[in-house]
Amino acid sequence: MRGMYLEEFETGAVISHTLRRTVTEMDNMLFSNMTLNPQPLHIDFEFCKTTEFGQPLVNSLFTLGLMIGISVNDTTVGTTIANLGMSEVTFPNPLFHGDTVRVETKILSVRESKSKPDRGIVEMEHQAFNQHDKLVARCVRQAMMRKRPAS
Secondary structure (H helix, E strand, C coil), X not given: CCCCCHHHCCCCCEEECCCCEECCHHHHHHHHHHCCCCCHHHHCHHHHCCCCCXXXXXXXXXXXXXXXXXXXXXXXXXXXXXEEEXXXXXXXXXXXXXXXXXXXXXXXXXXXXXXXXXXXXEEEEEEXXXXXXXXXXXXXXXXXXXXXXXX
16 A cells, blocks of 8 residues: 555545544543643543533544544555644544544645655645534645655
8 A cells, every 4th residue: 555646646636535433432541641641621531521511522632643644544655755744733623432533635735846856745634524524623734745756
C-alpha cells in the first residue's frame, strides 16, 4: 500500500476514506493518561455527570490524531516527507465513547517546491464526522510530499 505522490493530488478533490473507527472508553483513558492529561472532562465519570454533556468527552488531541490517522492510508503513507503544520483546528461537536468516526479529506492546494525538485507541498482539509454525520473535528494540514520517482 502507498499514499499519493505529489502529481496525483488534485486541487478540489474530495477523498471519502473507507476506514472508520469506533472510539472506546479505553482509547480515551489510555490517551489521556499517556499524555499526562488529568482533565476531569476526559477521565472522571462522576465529575462528568455534573457537566452539560453528562458523560466524558473524548480527548480532543486523540480525535485530531485519529482523524489524520484515518486519512493516511489513502493519502500519505510512504509518500510523505514531513508534516509541516496543522491550522484551523476546531472541534464543533463533542465525541463520546462508542461514537464511530469517519473522515473526508479535501485537497485545497498543490504546489511544487521552489528549492527541491523532488517534492512539493499539499494543503488538505480533514473533516471527521460521527455516526450521526455531525462534524466532530476539522483541520487544515500542510504536508511535504514526494514526487513520483523517475523511472
